Amino acid sequence: MKISYRWLARHVDLSGTTAKDLAKELTLSTAEVEGVESFLPHLSDVTVGHVVHREKHPDADKLSLCRVDVGQGEPLQIVCGAPNVRAGLTVAVATAGTTLPGDFKIKKSKIRGVESNGMICSERELGLGVEHDGIWELPQGLTVGARLGAALGMEDWVIEIDNKSVTHRPDLWGHRGIAAEVAAILRRPLKPLDLTLPATGSGAPCAVHIESDACSRYLALRVEGARATRSPLWLKSLLLAVGQRPIDLLVDLSNFVMLDLGQPNHLFDARKIGPQGIVVRKARAGETLKTLDEVERKLEHSDLLICNGDEPVALAGIMGGEGSKVTDDTSHLVLEVAAFHAPTVRRTSARLGLRTDASARFEKTLDPELVPLAAAHLVRLLQAEQPEVKLGAPATDVGKWTSAARTIRLRGERVRTLLGANLDDAAITDILVRLGFGVTQDGDALAVRVPSIRGTKDITIEQDLVEEVGRIYRYGNIPEIPLAGILVPPPRDERRRLVRRIEDRLAGSARFHQQISYSFVPDTTVEKLGLLATPHVEVMNPITEGASRVRRSVVVSLLPLIEPNRRRAADVRLFELGKGYEPVEGGEPQERHEVALVLARPPRKAHARFDDTSLAELQGVVEDLVRSLGLEGCVWSRCEAAASWAHPGRATALRIGAQDTLVGEVAALEPGLARALGLTGEIESDVALARLSVDALLAATPRARRYSPLPQFPATRVDVALALPAERGAAEAKAALERCGKGLVAALELFDVFEGERIGAGRRSLAWHVTLSAPDRTLNESDVKKFLERVEREAAQLGGELRRE
Amino acid sequence: MTQDAASVRALLGEILAALSSAPESDDTRTLRERLERFVALSDDALTPAVLLEASAVPLGAMRIFPKEARGLVGSKANAIKQAAEAALAAEKEAALAKALEAERSGAGFDATMPPPRQACGSLHPITQVTRELEDLFTSMGWTILDGPEVETEHFNFDALNISPDHPARDTMDTFWVKTQPGAPRLVMRTHTSPVQVRAMRRLQPPFRAIVPGKVFRNEALDASHEHTFHQMEGLVVGKHVSVGHLIAAMKTLLRGIFGREIEIRLRPGYFPFVEPGFELDARCPFCTEGCSVCKRSTWIELLPCGMVHPNVLKSGGIDPEQWTGFAFGLGLSRLVMLRFGIDDVRHLLAGDVRFLEQF
Structure with a gap:
């Protein structure tokens, strides 16, 4: 909103105060000033x-x-x-x-x-x-x-006020309102303004029928003998200064009154208002109105109309109709000044995308008591330019409005406590009186009379008055007070501690980059996953078509990032900690805290080691992570109900602890999805993904870290290759070796996997480094020999053999 | 070696002299010739290896010398041998010293050669700044809270004194979640403030809490506007908590963020859930005369804050006559941009490794 310095000076003496000074004063006490510019420098x-x-x-x-x-x-x-x-x-x-x-x-x-x-x-x-x-x-x-x-x-400065900073202050949407603030800040009086309606003739007043609660007051006044002449220079220059294009005297004065008092108004050509007079009603479905901007508007029942009898002539509070506008040959007018229901105006204006100076003001909830004042102001200004203008009939001023004036009890102690400033009751009273409030003593408190113009919205409770006092006193005058109290450490936040440890491990030794994504996932990705039919939390008004779904799992957010990043680098290592949402019918959605990881790199080379795959590495990362959290007993198994992003044949589930709690899954990327995600040609990739439940990790009990004594006797290492039927998993082979060790196996490390004719069809050989040690002695040849004999027997029982070569 | 050559020749001469007292024979002649060849050698030719050989010749032919001369010949020959061995050791030492010298020169080493890159991971800049703030506040006894991103209309708006007709509820700004007719309406939370009321219901006053988290606004994307960004809510409820406390807490916050005293100012700002409400400006930490960051004003609009509205305290089950409080809403994403000089907010969530690996 543009405010003219010269315009303000019509209402308050500004001598000795520059526009820049005003901008600073207003910023610190009233509203945000975005800038000050010289008008037509x-x-x-x-x-x-x-x-x-x-x-x-x-x-x-x-x-x-x-x-x-x-x-x-x-x-x-x-x-x-x-x-x-x-x-x-x-x-x-x-x-x-x-x-x-x-x-x-x-x-x-x-x-x-x-x-x-x-x-x-x-x-x-x-x-x-x-x-x-x-x-x-x-x-x-x-x-x-x-x-x-x-x-x-005509020298003038334009003060630009941020509209958002005055949405709660309908009184500041005109120059006189701003001037009242300036007067209060500068301790100067507001210049008087005669807002009484001049004498009227005794003709027939304009009939007005209000048929909707959305209009609380409607004043119609017949104005005769006016002419749409050119506006005088003072008027034109003030309007130009605030960005209004001067049109003619009638239009310009109508705008001037709105910008002066903040009260929009409208002039109809009296010839277009018939004997039935004005009817204020809600629109009927299917009705249309061509507004002043010559656009045919389709109306809905929620829209409020001003009608000539039954015929719509204006969209209430927003814009007049083309058919009833004032033209060059208009001489008799009907002046409308009214109070409309703010949300009604706002909704219609928003729906039609038709925001006007009038609607911007009405949607702030204007004071109905402004209505007759604005009418008088306009008539007086018009008569000053065209003395021949007459009011042929008394004004019609109808409706069921209530004054927003009220009295609020204000305790001085409350002001002092809330502000932390030592203001006595006299200082409080002084500020309130400067702002136009009436103040009387009420026992040990103050009775503050709030004028209607401040009471429609902004000032309704005691604390609102505290703000009035504080902002004029200036918050900068309040001394800082350190928070005091008994300091106790906040309760241990286990979730946050866990999250930090996960982040540190993954971004640290695991060398992953942390990503934070949008919670929305594109339909294109959901479709590639085949999950369009799966219920998602969905927003009604997405930012773009096809971005309405909220992710169920954090992994989905990482999928579209693989392709662009793989184009830029060979290895892509990303993780994200965040929330996934599963809708719950009729209630709040289920929130899941997850860690998602993606590891993508060029396809595995032909002679690479058996475990040189993204999947194996990512499993290693996950297992290391879980161990670093103090959780023991990782058990890998085939994931039976793999996620839609997971390769159905290469998906693993990770369980931990004595309860075998499922904490997540690690899998290669579903091969069809890899193609759909564009991971082909030169960026064909070996991709593995993981999803871990933070909730499950949090629920698992970490083992207290204990020191284990260093071995007193040297360990013996022996390499063992077990050829077993391929359907027997590595876990079985591992368990067998541990059994055979009879407590002597200190460590097992898989170092080779071999399949081929040499060991027979349907068989797979797993080679292990086995470390054997005893706490009380050095092992000898015969211990190793006995171990190998047991392995040989165990292998035979499992349908395989211990390979010696 | 000149000196030594002379003394070696003298030793050889004494050996030859001893030989002259031996009876002449072929052996004697051959031996003499062999010894004389050594004497005739030039100084340079008398290398330690040759001397060793020279000492070996009489020692290997001792029987040719007369018995009485053998002791003398042996001692002379051994003297030659020792001289040879000493020279050999000196030569070896010199070679070693030379080699060390060569090694120390570092020839072929290029100190400007780039070292091999150690791959590493990174924490997201939002995480880094959030942690800093969390640590700062927890050190002062504040609790960290979390709340749902998909929030009920009640907590996001009603409980925060945002009336049903408030423009913020318009579809313009709020992402509304599709729900069954009759079910409670849900939104993507538009701020972290709903956690204020959730906190009040959970914690007993007095308390101090911060709530970092993701928020959502239905806004068109550009370099400074995102529909998803991060905020950090702060809330203090206690006896006699005042604007003065708010000012002190905000100055502490800024000291924590920028590592030095930063001037602040409060000016009126309107937010339905606080009364009075403020905008807090910080003196631009990057300039003294106005720069692009502060849009030439020397002030940076940093965060909205205010005294908790009595209706909000009531929503949280707290008696506003007994307790007062203040709240603030720090724009974490914006702070991250300020901290690292990021000029486009869209980088923050885009997931480009070239961006992430910088942190």
């Missing part, structure tokens, strides 16, 4: 001149050769093309070196062979209007040579 470069002589240009019929006194030595010779230029006129002169709007630089030049030392300007050339029927004929009596802006009293 070039006006102070333009000079008041007097045309002393005019003759026809020797070589051009339509050009004049003028001698213009600009108050400095000899009059300047200027060539002018305007038809109305003549000797004796006071004019605006842009001398050489001046820059006009549109970055138009004035230079000395020759026009048709004759020297011209500047330009005599039109209003349009100065940025003051659209008229271009000649040069601007300035009022007589201005000092020749003076700066134009100062001479006309």
